Amino acid sequence: MKFWILAAALAAMGAAGQPAAAANDTAAKFGARDAVLDISLAPDGKALAVVRPTEGSGAAVFVTSLVGTPEMKPILKSSGSPDRLRYCRWTSNTRLICAVFMVVDFDGRKLGFTRLVAVNSDGSNLKQLSAKESSNALSISTGGGEIIDWIGDGSSGSVLMARYFAPETSTGTMLSQKQEGYGVERIDTVTMARTTVEPPNEAAQTYISDGRGVVRIEGIQPSTNTGLEGNRIIYRYRKAGSREWLPLATATIVNGDRVAGFQPVAVDPDLDVVYGFDSENGRQALFKIALDGSMKRDLVSARPDVDVDGLTMVGRQQRVVGVDFTIDKKQSIYFDPAFRQLASALGKALPGKQISFLDASSGESRLLLWAGSDVAPGDFYLFDKTTKQLQEILPVRPELEKTVLSETKPISFPASDGTMIPGYLTLPPGSDGKNIPAIVMPHGGPASRDVWGFDFLAQYFANRGFAVLQPNYRGSTGYGDAWFGKNGFQNWRLAIGDVNDAGRWLVKQGIANPGKLGIFGWSYGGYAALQSAVLDPSLFKAIVAVAPVTDLPALLEEHRDSYDLPQIEAQIGKGPHLVEGSPARNAGRITAPVLLFHGEDDATVRISQSRLMVSKLKSAGRTVELVEFRKLDHQLDDNVVRTEMLDKADAFLRASLKM
Numbered sequence: 282m283k284f285w286i287l288a289a290a291l292a293a294m295g296a297a298g299q300p301a302a303a304a305n306d307t308a309a310k311f312g313a314r315d316a317v318l319d320i321s322l323a324p325d326g327k328a329l330a331v332v333r334p335t336e337g338s339g340a341a342v343f344v345t346s347l348v349g350t351p352e353m354k355p356i357l358k359s360s361g362s363p364d365r366l367r368y369c370r371w372t373s374n375t376r377l378i379c380a381v382f383m384v385v386d387f388d389g390r391k392l393g394f395t396r397l398v399a400v401n402s403d404g405s406n407l408k409q410l411s412a413k414e415s416s417n418a419l420s421i422s423t424g425g426g427e428i429i430d431w432i433g434d435g436s437s438g439s440v441l442m443a444r445y446f447a448p449e450t451s452t453g454t455m456l457s458q459k460q461e462g463y464g465v466e467r468i469d470t471v472t473m474a475r476t477t478v479e480p481p482n483e484a485a486q487t488y489i490s491d492g493r494g495v496v497r498i499e500g501i502q503p504s505t506n507t508g509l510e511g512n513r514i515i516y517r518y519r520k521a522g523s524r525e526w527l528p529l530a531t532a533t534i535v536n537g538d539r540v541a542g543f544q545p546v547a548v549d550p551d552l553d554v555v556y557g558f559d560s561e562n563g564r565q566a567l568f569k570i571a572l573d574g575s576m577k578r579d580l581v582s583a584r585p586d587v588d589v590d591g592l593t594m595v596g597r598q599q600r601v602v603g604v605d606f607t608i609d610k611k612q613s614i615y616f617d618p619a620f621r622q623l624a625s626a627l628g629k630a631l632p633g634k635q636i637s638f639l640d641a642s643s644g645e646s647r648l649l650l651w652a653g654s655d656v657a658p659g660d661f662y663l664f665d666k667t668t669k670q671l672q673e674i675l676p677v678r679p680e681l682e683k684t685v686l687s688e689t690k691p692i693s694f695p696a697s698d699g700t701m702i703p704g705y706l707t708l709p710p711g712s713d714g715k716n717i718p719a720i721v722m723p724h725g726g727p728a729s730r731d732v733w734g735f736d737f738l739a740q741y742f743a744n745r746g747f748a749v750l751q752p753n754y755r756g757s758t759g760y761g762d763a764w765f766g767k768n769g770f771q772n773w774r775l776a777i778g779d780v781n782d783a784g785r786w787l788v789k790q791g792i793a794n795p796g797k798l799g800i801f802g803w804s805y806g807g808y809a810a811l812q813s814a815v816l817d818p819s820l821f822k823a824i825v826a827v828a829p830v831t832d833l834p835a836l837l838e839e840h841r842d843s844y845d846l847p848q849i850e851a852q853i854g855k856g857p858h859l860v861e862g863s864p865a866r867n868a869g870r871i872t873a874p875v876l877l878f879h880g881e882d883d884a885t886v887r888i889s890q891s892r893l894m895v896s897k898l899k900s901a902g903r904t905v906e907l908v909e910f911r912k913l914d915h916q917l918d919d920n921v922v923r924t925e926m927l928d929k930a931d932a933f934l935r936a937s938l939k940m
Contacts, residue, residue: 305928310680311741312924317675319368320661321377322649324435324597326642328402329649330369330377331675338912338919340366342379344402347663356404361919362912363882367395370431372470373438375402378410378428384882384914390843391884393914397426397442399470408473410442429465430490431597434643439469441496443488446481463488465496486514491550492598497572498545498555499526512537512851516545518572521553529555529570536768537852538728539758543568546592547601556581556592556601564588564761567604582606582614588759595620595648596641607759609691609703610733611635627652627664630671634659635734653677655689655707658735678737685710687743689733694752694786702779703760704752705731707743708792718938719748719793721783721813721821725804727769727776730757738801745931746940747799748792754779754809769805770833771854773862777812784813784820797938799823801930804886804915805830807877811864811894814871823937824871825930827878828886828915831865831894833858839887865890868897874904876933878926880913906933 318340319332331343331353338361343353357379359366369379377400384393397410410426430441443465462483467476479488479496489498500514512534517526530543545557554569566583570576582589582604593603593613603615603624615621620638627636631652639661640649646666653659658678664671676682687710693701708714720742724731731751739749753759756769756776769776784800787793800821802810807829814824830836833853840849853859860866875898879891891907898905908929910922917923934940 305745305931307684307741307744308924308927308931310684311737311744312927313678313680313920314918314923315658315677316679317661317677318366320639320649320675321368321370322640322642322647322663323371323374323402324643325374326647328371328374329674330371330402332366332369334920335361337361337921338365342366342369342377342400344377354403356402357398357400357407365918370428371435372399372431372440373435376400376438376470377402378440378470384884390839391882391887391914393884395426397428399473406471408470410468410470410473429488429496430492430494432467432494433492433598435597437469438471439467439494441478441490441494442466442468443479467494489545489548489555491548492600493550495550497548497550498529500545512847516543518545518555520572520574521550527574529576530557534848534851536765536771536854537848537850538768539762539765543570545570547594547599548572549601558589560762563763565590567592581616584608586760588761590759593620593638595638596645597643600645602638607730607732623648623664623666627671649674651677653735655734656686658737678735684744686735686740689736689739691733692750694783696755696779696782700755700779702752702754702782704750704783705733705739706792707736707739707749707751709743709746709748712746712748714748714792716791716794717748718746718797718799718934718940719750719784719787720934721780721787721798721800722749722751723754723780723783723800723802723806723809724751724757725802725806726758727756727805727809728758728765729805730759738803741927742801742931747934748787750783750787752779752783754783767854768852769809770852770862771858773812773858774816777809777816780809781813781817781820796822797940799825799934799938801825801827801934802829803827808864811871811875812862814873815864815867818870818872822873823934824873824875825878825933826875826891826894827917827926828880828883829864829877829890829894830886831890832863834860834863835865835890835893836886839889865894865897868894868903869901871898871901871903874933874937875906876930877905877907878910878917878930879907880910880915880917882912883915885915 314334321330327348328346335341341355342357345351345353363383365382367380367382369377381396400407426442426444428440429443460481462481463485464481465479467478484501487500488496490496499517514532516529518529532540532542532544535541543557543559545555547556553572556569558565561583565588567581567589570578590605602617602620603613605613634652634654637651648664650662660676661674687707689705689707692706693703696702730753742749754776766772788795800810807826810824810826840846877891879888895907
């Protein structure tokens with residue numbers, strides 16, 4: 282039995298957010314959302330803010346003291362329809378900023394946007410940060426503000442927020458058009474006093490500060506005769522103490538996803554450098570460039586086999602302490618000697634688990650971290666450097682504490698051209714993996730990849746008796762420029778061919794019964810599931826697709842009047858592959874029964890994509906069912922809905938595969 286220091290507080294709260302009993306009780310256990318959606322440590326290290334799910338798609342922010350008897354008190358709630366809490370972070374020891382996400386219908390289009398609010402740790406004095414009161418500062422912008430700097434030790438309660446400025450009348454005077462654009466304000470989150478740090482710039486797209494309240498990097502998009510260029514960003518920097526912008530680098534988004542050129546990520550004010558990613562021998566590597574005017578560039582970390590994934594940053598100032606990459610499993614290299622030693626000690630205390638540093642108190646005397654593995658959904662821990670004490674705080678999925686989970690093994694299999702494709706195989710608990718039902722589960726994106734660790738979908742289906750193979754097909758990220766190629770849409774034949782070869786490998790290895798082979802995918806994975814049957818109608822005997830893209834020309838038209846059209850055009854491309862690579866335009870080739878799930882408020886892939894697929898399949902005389910979920914977006918963040926989805930998918934696969 283595990284012991285969590287907030288166990289009593291959790292028990293007092295009751296089973297908030299638990300799904301109703303399902304026909305398949307296992308679906309209820311795996312369908313429950315994570316018990317912790319977000320967690321943050323106060324600057325003094327004496328309190329936590331925890332975002333937890335409530336009934337349906339709702340969520341609430343709970344604040345608990347780490348001194349004395351813990352008691353989790355709700356200070357802010359969202360119903361989930363339409364407002365959805367995303368995160369809450371401390372600006373001081375008594376004040377927090379929370380992000381609330383919504384999907385709105387604008388001229389027939391579903392648009393997602395975020396608003397930021399400030400609230401006291403007792404729930405009082407709630408204020409909106411995203412725009413001045415009574416202003417129309419956000420216009421129709423989907424970005425309601427982004428915190429780019431939590432400023433020092435939290436004593437001031439101020440932050441730097443980048444947001445879009447439109448003409449507004451909060452002071453009674455209309456701003457001129459020249460004052461419209463993306464800019465930065467310093468906001469006192471208690472008094473709500475605002476000071477302009479970076480004036481609005483119509484071409485500006487991003488800002489990076491130094492963690493101490495000083496903006497050092499700006500990214501702008503160059504203009505064309507028809508407006509802003511969509512796939513190129515020019516970065517500029519400032520020397521310490523200067524307001525003059527100097528050229529830094531240019532980055533181009535290739536094929537709508539992969540970035541070519543130096544892409545800055547974080548500034549280290551002590552070293553006076555900016556860290557960023559660029560290509561090195563066809564792999565993404567980490568570099569640093571001096572910001573003293575010399576432009577001295579150094580390679581910090583690179584791998585000959587895989588991309589460098591990201592930076593390890595800790596604390597309010599997001600201090601860079603290391604770099605991450607994934608071969609079979611995630612690995613970290615720590616630049617900071619103290620963190621290198623600490624990570625080694627924690628690895629011994631938590632054997633077999635991956636560790637992520639999430640937050641830190643001012644001065645980093647207390648650290649908030651997460652640790653988990655393929656068979657452990659994970660727990661949150663508090664480490665005190667002074668006492669050397671490591672305490673478990675909260676579990677991620679308490680419903681699964683007594684459930685036997687399956688080991689996920691890194692594997693590779695040959696594609697039809699002989700290329701070895703990496704992936705992850707999860708077998709049912711206790712199974713010998715011989716002649717059993719199996720599912721290929723391609724990931725979403727396509728600019729993404731699967732990683733080793735707990736996956737609620739893979740673990741659920743394994744628990745229900747399926748072998749699950751998750752291939753990192755060509756078009757996935759993490760393996761370099763050549764592996765990514767032109768992405769999984771433009772080069773769909775290669776990507777989907779790898780997905781189908783995953784199924785053939787399962788059969789050839791004797792793992793899958795050839796008559797009991799299905800495919801399940803979400804987002805691009807749903808597209809891949811449908812398109813796999815276009816490429817080889819006889820391979821998979823059942824298809825489940827969640828929120829899939831089904832028609833590439835229709836996807837382009839949906840974004841015709843949107844700000845992101847250049848990115849969508851670059852991602853999808855032009856040519857005959859738009860028709861050949863669209864499942865809805867080749868529905869007659871699909872012979873296996875199809876089950877679709879889609880959220881009505883999906884702003885990422887509109888529900889019209891699934892509705893079109895149903896229409897085309899029915900016209901072709903095929904078996905298809907679409908389950909629509911009202912008022913939910915792409916993630917289907919609802920305990921009851923996820924339980925229903927898992928239950929229906931399991932029943933559909935069992936019936937279709939004659940299990």
